[in-house]
Amino acid sequence: MDQHRAHGGQDLAKQAISDVLAGRISRRAFIGRATLLGLSGGTIAAVVAACGGGTPSGSPAGSVASFGPTTPPASAAAFDPMKYAGEKVRISIVDGERDEAGLKDKIPEIKEKMGIDVELSTAALGALLEQNNQNLRAPESAFDIMHVLGFSVAGTVGADLLQELTPWVADPARTPDGYDLADFPAGALDYCGYFDIATGAFGGDKLYLIPGIHSGSCILFYRKDLLDAAGVAVPTNWEDYLAAAEKLTSGDVAGNSMIGANDVSLFLVDWYTRFITMGGTFTTGSKADKTLQTNFTSAESVRALQHMIDCVPFAPSAVASYGFTEGLDAFISGKVAMMLFWSTIGGGIYAPDSPVAATTETAVMPADAGQTPRAVRGGWGLGIPKNLPDKNKDVAWHLLTYLTSAEFEKYQVATYQTDPNRSSTFTDPDLVEKLPYLPIAGEAAESAQILEVANIPETFAIVGEAAREFNLALVGTQDAATACQKAQDASLAILRTGGHLA
Amino acid sequence: MESAHAEGRIARSPLHTRRDVVLLVAPALAYLLAFSLFPLLYSLTISFFRWDQVASSFEFYGLGNFTDLAADPVFRQAAVNSALMTWLGVLIQVVVGTSLALFFDLRLRGSWFVRGILVLPMLLTPVVVGLMWRALLNPDWGMINWTLGQLGLPEPLWLGNPSLALWTLTAVDSWQWTPFVMVVVFARLQALPRDVFEASQVDGASRLATLTRITLPLLAPAIVFAAIFRAIDAFRSFDVVFGLTYGGPGRFTTTMSFYTWEQGFSFTRYGYASALAYVMVVVATIGLTVLFRFVRIRREDAS
Numbered sequence: 001m002d003q004h005r006a007h008g009g010q011d012l013a014k015q016a017i018s019d020v021l022a023g024r025i026s027r028r029a030f031i032g033r034a035t036l037l038g039l040s041g042g043t044i045a046a047v048v049a050a051c052g053g054g055t056p057s058g059s060p061a062g063s064v065a066s067f068g069p070t071t072p073p074a075s076a077a078a079f080d081p082m083k084y085a086g087e088k089v090r091i092s093i094v095d096g097e098r099d100e101a102g103l104k105d106k107i108p109e110i111k112e113k114m115g116i117d118v119e120l121s122t123a124a125l126g127a128l129l130e131q132n133n134q135n136l137r138a139p140e141s142a143f144d145i146m147h148v149l150g151f152s153v154a155g156t157v158g159a160d161l162l163q164e165l166t167p168w169v170a171d172p173a174r175t176p177d178g179y180d181l182a183d184f185p186a187g188a189l190d191y192c193g194y195f196d197i198a199t200g201a202f203g204g205d206k207l208y209l210i211p212g213i214h215s216g217s218c219i220l221f222y223r224k225d226l227l228d229a230a231g232v233a234v235p236t237n238w239e240d241y242l243a244a245a246e247k248l249t250s251g252d253v254a255g256n257s258m259i260g261a262n263d264v265s266l267f268l269v270d271w272y273t274r275f276i277t278m279g280g281t282f283t284t285g286s287k288a289d290k291t292l293q294t295n296f297t298s299a300e301s302v303r304a305l306q307h308m309i310d311c312v313p314f315a316p317s318a319v320a321s322y323g324f325t326e327g328l329d330a331f332i333s334g335k336v337a338m339m340l341f342w343s344t345i346g347g348g349i350y351a352p353d354s355p356v357a358a359t360t361e362t363a364v365m366p367a368d369a370g371q372t373p374r375a376v377r378g379g380w381g382l383g384i385p386k387n388l389p390d391k392n393k394d395v396a397w398h399l400l401t402y403l404t405s406a407e408f409e410k411y412q413v414a415t416y417q418t419d420p421n422r423s424s425t426f427t428d429p430d431l432v433e434k435l436p437y438l439p440i441a442g443e444a445a446e447s448a449q450i451l452e453v454a455n456i457p458e459t460f461a462i463v464g465e466a467a468r469e470f471n472l473a474l475v476g477t478q479d480a481a482t483a484c485q486k487a488q489d490a491s492l493a494i495l496r497t498g499g500h501l502a
Numbered sequence: 503m504e505s506a507h508a509e510g511r512i513a514r515s516p517l518h519t520r521r522d523v524v525l526l527v528a529p530a531l532a533y534l535l536a537f538s539l540f541p542l543l544y545s546l547t548i549s550f551f552r553w554d555q556v557a558s559s560f561e562f563y564g565l566g567n568f569t570d571l572a573a574d575p576v577f578r579q580a581a582v583n584s585a586l587m588t589w590l591g592v593l594i595q596v597v598v599g600t601s602l603a604l605f606f607d608l609r610l611r612g613s614w615f616v617r618g619i620l621v622l623p624m625l626l627t628p629v630v631v632g633l634m635w636r637a638l639l640n641p642d643w644g645m646i647n648w649t650l651g652q653l654g655l656p657e658p659l660w661l662g663n664p665s666l667a668l669w670t671l672t673a674v675d676s677w678q679w680t681p682f683v684m685v686v687v688f689a690r691l692q693a694l695p696r697d698v699f700e701a702s703q704v705d706g707a708s709r710l711a712t713l714t715r716i717t718l719p720l721l722a723p724a725i726v727f728a729a730i731f732r733a734i735d736a737f738r739s740f741d742v743v744f745g746l747t748y749g750g751p752g753r754f755t756t757t758m759s760f761y762t763w764e765q766g767f768s769f770t771r772y773g774y775a776s777a778l779a780y781v782m783v784v785v786a787t788i789g790l791t792v793l794f795r796f797v798r799i800r801r802e803d804a805s
Contacts, residue, residue, distance in 0.1 A: 261751070316642065320659070321750075330642055468749075477664055
C-alpha cells in the first residue's frame, strides 16, 4: 500500500477527484477510494463540498446509516448490522457532560438491531484521562471503545496507542452505506480524527478517531432583551464588548461574565479567544528542533488578560470563582447579559424550563479589525485501543459506526442538547427550531482554531499553570503583566522538561 | 494428660518450632511485603526517575526530582498550606471536640440525640463534603450567603477570596472531623476513675480547678492521641480540597496531597509526584513515630 502510494498515489488521487467531480463515481465511492489513497479529511471534505451539499449519492439527504434488524445484506460485501450479534462491547465515556445519556437510552435498541450488548462505563474527566492512559498501555485494554479528549490526542493517538481506522471507513463490509465522513467539519476531523504520528501533528491522512460524542467551540451568548433595552448593539470587537458590558451593568444584572475560576476554561474560553482575535500567536519555534516557546509575554497576551481584568467590574462579584457550572447558573438565572462560553451549554440555556430561553441569542466571538472571529477548538473523539484482540476491534468498529452516525447524533442532540459534530446536525431544521444557537455553533465549529500546544502531551500542564496565574490576576493579587510573565516562566519550564525546548 | 502435653512441647525440636513460626508469620509478612514495602520501595525508585507516562519518557534523574522540589515555589506554598491547614485545623478540632465531649458528659436530657447528629459529618465521604459545602458557599445562590444577606451582613467570597479560601477549607475540614475528636475524648471521659472526682469534691475543689487540674490531665492521652491522628490525616487531606476549591484561587489552597495528585494524575509526571509523595511519607512517618512512642508510654503507665 505504501509503495502504491509512493509511486502512483498522486495520479490515482487526481483521477478519483476528477471522477467524482465529473459524476463518474458517487461521493460515497470517492470517500472510500480517497481514504485508501491517503487523502486528508480536509481534502476529501472540500471535494465532496464541491460536488454540492447533501450526502453521498445513494443516500437521501439527512439519511442515516442502515441498521435495520432484519434487513439482510445486499451482498456478501455489504454491511450486515447483525454480523456481530451476541458479542459485547465495553465503552468508556466521560461523565458529567451528558455524553453517555443518549447511549444509555439506546442500549436496548442496539441489542435489538445489532444484537450487541453494550457495557457502559463513565468517569469524570480527570479519572477518564488516567483510566485511558492505563488501559492503552496495559497488555490488553478493558474497553473496546474509548472516549478521547481533543487535548489528549497527542498523548494517546500520538503515542500510537489507538487503532487506525482509515481502511475500515472505506470498507463497505465494515461501514454502512451512507456513513458520511465528510459530514464532519474538516477542522474537527483534523483535530479528533486524523493524526500524523511521525511528525506529531494534527491532520494528515491516517484516521484514528471519529469526532464524538459532543464537539464544540465557543460563542457569545447574549440577552437580546437587555441589549435592546439598553440600546446596545451586539459587540463585534473587544472595545465594544467592554463598553457594552459597562452599559449593560445594572443593579441585578452584570453586563458580562466569564469563567474566572482556577479552571482550564478560563484560559481556553476567555483568554485564548481574546488573545487570538487580538492578533496573538501563541507559540513560536517548533518541537522538532527543540525551540518551541509560548508567547505569554507578548503585547497581545497581556492585553487579552488586561481586557478580562477590565471586564471584572461589570461581571458578577464572585466571577473570579466562577467555573463552568457557576457561570452557566448565573446566566440561566438571568443575572448576566453577555457571556463567552462553550457552545455546548446552549442546550441548557434553551432548555424548555430555562427562564432565559426566549430572550437569549448567540453570535460569533468579537474580534479586532482584520481578525477572523474564532475561538479554540474543543471536542472529543471515539477510538478503538490498539491493544485489543482483532475480534474486539471488529465489533467495536461495527458499533462505532452507529455511535458516530447522523442518526444517533440527532437523537443525542435533540434529547440531551449536547453540541453536534456533524455539519448536517448543526443545520438540521428541526433541531435548529428547538436549539436556535446551533447554526452559530456550527459556524464556530468550522472556524475554530486548534490550540497550538494541543499536539504535545504537556498541554494540560501549560494551560493549568497559566489559568492559575490568570485567576490570581482576576482576583487582584497581581497585574496582567506579572501574571503573563509567571505563566511564561512556568510554561517554558514545562516545555524544557518535556524536551520541546532546549 | 497435662503432663503429656508438656512433655510433647518439650520434645518438639527447635527446627519444628522455627517452621511453625515461619508458617504463622508468613501470611502477615507477605501482606506487608506486597502492600507496604513494595509500594514504598517502588515509589522511592520512581522518585529517582524522570517518568512522564504520556510523553513515554523514563530516564534516570538521580536526586533531580528532589532538588527540583526544593526549588519549586508551588511546592513551598503547598507545604505552607498543608502545615497551616493541619495545625489550625487540629487546634480547632481539639478545642471544640474536647469542649463538646465535656458538654455531653453533663448528660443533659436529649444529649444523646444531639450527639448522634453531631457525629454524622464524620460518616460522609470527604469529597462529598467538599461538593456539599461548595454549594452551600456558592456566592450567588448558596444558603450561607443568602442567610447573611437576609440578615444585612456582608456576603464574603468564601472560596474566591485568596485571604479567606484556606480558612474556609480548614473550617470545612474541622466541621467534618471535630466529631472524631469529640468521640475519642468522650469515650475516655467515660472511662475516667470516678473516685478521683469524688475526692476532689470532698476536698472542696472548684469546678474550674477540677477541670484544669484533674479532668484535662487525665484526658491528655486521649486528646494527644486524637490530635496526632487528626494531624496525620489532615496533613494528607486531598478529597475535600478537590471537591471544594480545586487548590485555588491560584495556589492558595493547594496542599501537598493535591499537588502530588495534580503532578501525578493530571500532568502524569510520576517521578516528580513520587518524590513529592515520598517527602510526605517522611513527614507522616515522623508523626506516626511520635504517635507510637506516645502509645508505648501509656502502656507503661498502665502497667
